Amino acid sequence: MTAVSTPSDRVSAYFHRKPRLRLGLLLGAPMLWLGLAYLVALGALFVTAFWSTDVFTGNVVTDWSLDNFVTLFSDSVYHTITLRTVGIALLVTVIDAVIAFPMAFAMAKLASPRAQRILVIAVMTPLWASYLVKAYAWRTLLSGNGVLNWLLSPFGGTGPGYGITATVITLCYLWLPYMILPIYAGLERLPDSLVDASGDLGARSPRTFRSVILPLAFPAIVAGSIFTFSLSLGDYIAVKIVGGTSQMLGNVVYDNIGAAGNLPFAATVGLVPVVIMLVYLAAVRRTGALNNL
Amino acid sequence: MSKTARVLLWTALGAGFAVLYFPLLVVLLNSVNADTTFGWPPKSFTLEWWGRAVTSEGALHALWTSVLVGLAATAIALLLGTMAAFALQRYRFFGRNSVSLLIVLPIALPGIVTGIALNNAFRTILGVDLGVATVIIAHATFCIVVVFNNVVARLRRLGGNLEEASMDLGANGLTTFRLVTFPMLRSALLAGGLLAFALSFDEIIVTTFTLGSGMETLPIWIYNNLFRPNQAPVVNVVAAVLIVVSTVPVYLAQRLSGGESASGGRI
Numbered sequence: 001m002t003a004v005s006t007p008s009d010r011v012s013a014y015f016h017r018k019p020r021l022r023l024g025l026l027l028g029a030p031m032l033w034l035g036l037a038y039l040v041a042l043g044a045l046f047v048t049a050f051w052s053t054d055v056f057t058g059n060v061v062t063d064w065s066l067d068n069f070v071t072l073f074s075d076s077v078y079h080t081i082t083l084r085t086v087g088i089a090l091l092v093t094v095i096d097a098v099i100a101f102p103m104a105f106a107m108a109k110l111a112s113p114r115a116q117r118i119l120v121i122a123v124m125t126p127l128w129a130s131y132l133v134k135a136y137a138w139r140t141l142l143s144g145n146g147v148l149n150w151l152l153s154p155f156g157g158t159g160p161g162y163g164i165t166a167t168v169i170t171l172c173y174l175w176l177p178y179m180i181l182p183i184y185a186g187l188e189r190l191p192d193s194l195v196d197a198s199g200d201l202g203a204r205s206p207r208t209f210r211s212v213i214l215p216l217a218f219p220a221i222v223a224g225s226i227f228t229f230s231l232s233l234g235d236y237i238a239v240k241i242v243g244g245t246s247q248m249l250g251n252v253v254y255d256n257i258g259a260a261g262n263l264p265f266a267a268t269v270g271l272v273p274v275v276i277m278l279v280y281l282a283a284v285r286r287t288g289a290l291n292n293l
Numbered sequence: 294m295s296k297t298a299r300v301l302l303w304t305a306l307g308a309g310f311a312v313l314y315f316p317l318l319v320v321l322l323n324s325v326n327a328d329t330t331f332g333w334p335p336k337s338f339t340l341e342w343w344g345r346a347v348t349s350e351g352a353l354h355a356l357w358t359s360v361l362v363g364l365a366a367t368a369i370a371l372l373l374g375t376m377a378a379f380a381l382q383r384y385r386f387f388g389r390n391s392v393s394l395l396i397v398l399p400i401a402l403p404g405i406v407t408g409i410a411l412n413n414a415f416r417t418i419l420g421v422d423l424g425v426a427t428v429i430i431a432h433a434t435f436c437i438v439v440v441f442n443n444v445v446a447r448l449r450r451l452g453g454n455l456e457e458a459s460m461d462l463g464a465n466g467l468t469t470f471r472l473v474t475f476p477m478l479r480s481a482l483l484a485g486g487l488l489a490f491a492l493s494f495d496e497i498i499v500t501t502f503t504l505g506s507g508m509e510t511l512p513i514w515i516y517n518n519l520f521r522p523n524q525a526p527v528v529n530v531v532a533a534v535l536i537v538v539s540t541v542p543v544y545l546a547q548r549l550s551g552g553e554s555a556s557g558g559r560i
Contacts, residue, residue: 012465019384026380027392030373030437034395037434038407041414045406048413060417102305109294110302119306121547126313129539130495132512133532136519137316140323140529145332147319176313205298226401234403237497241519250405250498257502263413270409277402 042274049268053261060263068268078252082272085249088164089232092171093179093225099172100179100224101217107180108187109195120184127177135241138170142242162244170238175231179224186220187213222284229280233273249273317536324533329526346530355514362425362510363493366432370489371482373433374440381441382448399435407435408502415503424505431503432496436489443485443550444478451477484550487542495539511535 015022049068054061072078107119126134141147141159148159160166190213198208236250249272256266324342326335346352381393399407411431415421455477459469497512504510509517515531518524 008467009465012467016466023380023384023386026376026384030377030380030396031392033369033373034399034434034437037411037414037430038399039395040418041410042406044414044418045410048417099305099309102302103309106302106306110299121543122310123313124543124547125540126317128491128495128543129317130512130515130532130535132495132497132515132519133320133535134316136515136528136532137320139519141316141319147333150333173312173316176309180309205295230401230403234405234498236405237516250403253405253409254501257409257412263417266409267413270406273403274406281401 045267045270048264049271051264051267053264068265071265072268072272078269081247081249081252084164084246085233085273086276088168088171088248089229091168092175092232093228095168095172096176096179096228097183097221097225100176100183101221104180104183104187105213107184108190109192116188120181123177123180123184127181131174132237134174135170135238138166138173139241142166142169162242164243164246166242166244167239167246167248170242171232171235174238175228178227178231179221182224182227183217183220186217186223190216219287222287226281226284230273230277233276320529320536321533324526324530326529329522342526342530346527346534349527351509351514351518352511352527352531355509355511358425358508359494359511362429362432363490365429366436366493367486367489369429369433370436370440371486374437374485374489375444375478375482377437378441378444378448382445383453396438396441400438404496404498405502407431408499411499412502422505423503425508428500428504428510431499432493435496435499436493439489439492440482440485443481443488443546446550447478447481480549484546487546487549491539491542 048060050064050066052061052063052065052067053059107116107123111119139162142162144161146159152158160169194212194216195208198212203211234250236248236254239246239248239251249269252269253266256262256269322335325338325340326332327337327339327341328335377392377396381389408431411427411434412423415423415427421427455473456469459473460466464472495512497510497516500510500513501516504513511531515528518528
């Protein structure tokens with residue numbers, strides 16, 4: 001080694017001898033940020049759910065009680081909204097899986113490698129186009145003198161107008177790329193030889209699909225479903241734009257933070273999607289879907 | 294595979310893409326539709342809305358706020374995301390899986406949860422007024438994962454051979470980082486940064502809960518003007534511009550990262 005030792009050399013050598021210190025410095029700032037800005041905030045949300053609001057001043061009172069939970073579980077309005085939200089999220093997830101699977105299959109197994117690259121970019125472009133622009137596009141499509149009614153009128157039909165159907169259509173549209181991309185990635189990894197072997201052993205296409213392709217692609221479908229389900233569960237804007245008067249859990253949270261000014265109750269309602277998501281994640285853990293994210 | 298199956302699959306793919314792009318095309322067409330209520334089919338075309346949009350003070354002001362927030366959040370995410378990527382890709386330690394879960398959590402949970410958790414933490418717990426700073430903190434939190442994904446993918450592909458060679462040839466750690474590691478990471482950082490900026494620029498739910506009252510980012514401006522009939526054409530022009538502009542980061546990021554992980558944070 002050279003005898004000359006610059007300050008930079010000495011600093012480098014010092015850190016080189018101490019890998020734990022290097023790791024600590026690298027990890028410290030991101031963990032501090034995520035810990036403080038996110039974990040503490042989540043914890044505080046949980047705590048606030050047990051607090052209440054002063055009826056007269058509207059300020060948050062730090063008295064511990066289960067009142068918010070009692071309201072949430074006893075009021076039938078919240079049952080309806082919770083069931084509706086979960087129903088919409090499940091429906092959107094199933095519809096997206098049914099639409100995305102053949103698309104992803106064609107991309108992964110029929111397209112040439114060059115076409116694959118182009119198709120992936122083509123799926124990703126609408127994904128990055130603004131959320132609001134896409135929801136808004138459906139508002140104009142579904143409106144009274146909009147494109148959908150115009151397209152359907154020659155057949156004597158009309159579009160669904162604004163309402164729950166419109167919300168489901170819009171959410172399906174918004175999250176479709178989030179379902180296509182993981183399934184595509186999963187199918188791309190699935191070796192062709194397995195499909196060929198199934199055929200050689202005498203299985204027809206439906207049997208090969210049911211016994212070979214679907215079981216192997218299942219974790220990827222579940223991975224996609226985590227996004228479509230979670231994103232639908234927390235949405236309140238699409239339903240405001242195309243949902244008419246119907247409400248989802250997100251709207252209850254939003255209204256309680258804004259107009260009603262009841263932050264503790266908003267926190268309580270906000271815990272519902274968290275709990276549902278955690279149950280969902282625990283349920284799908286066994287499929288290995290989490291490694292596909 | 295049978296011929297029928299192939300034809301059906303190609304048809305499904307074609308139909309799927311038609312559905313994905315059709316609404317976006319309608320927005321583009323509507324931005325020159327002379328009818329203020331977007332009656333279909335358009336009877337005549339005009340550029341008047343475009344003229345009104347480029348002089349709309351509210352929209353321009355919101356655009357500036359969005360750019361400011363996006364740049365600041367991206368800068369923080371670039372720094373923290375890269376540090377986390379190095380730590381998780383180059384070291385094996387206890388709790389490594391929990392750390393990677395923590396990085397993904399802000400976008401794995403519904404946006405409304407992130408939004409209300411931060412709103413509550415700022416207002417009730419810390420007693421801070423919401424403003425531009427709070428929204429930057431919120432955006433940086435969920436942008437970290439985008440940078441992280443891009444840098445991890447690049448580090449995994451690079452391995453450590455070139456850095457070892459550099460050290461063997463006598464360069465110290467800092468010189469190696471400056472002359473070897475950083476240049477190889479540059480395009481991944483640029484891709485991650487572009488996608489983080491795009492994610493911040495488009496975010497509305499978390500922004501709603503963390504931005505001070507009276508302030509607007511571009512998505513919030515769109516949302517606030519969505520239900521005002523006389524503003525509809527201007528909103529539509531802004532929407533059309535956003536559709537066209539949003540293709541740029543996707544395309545660039547895909548080129549820069551070589552398809553490693555350009556799909557963004559969620560995937």
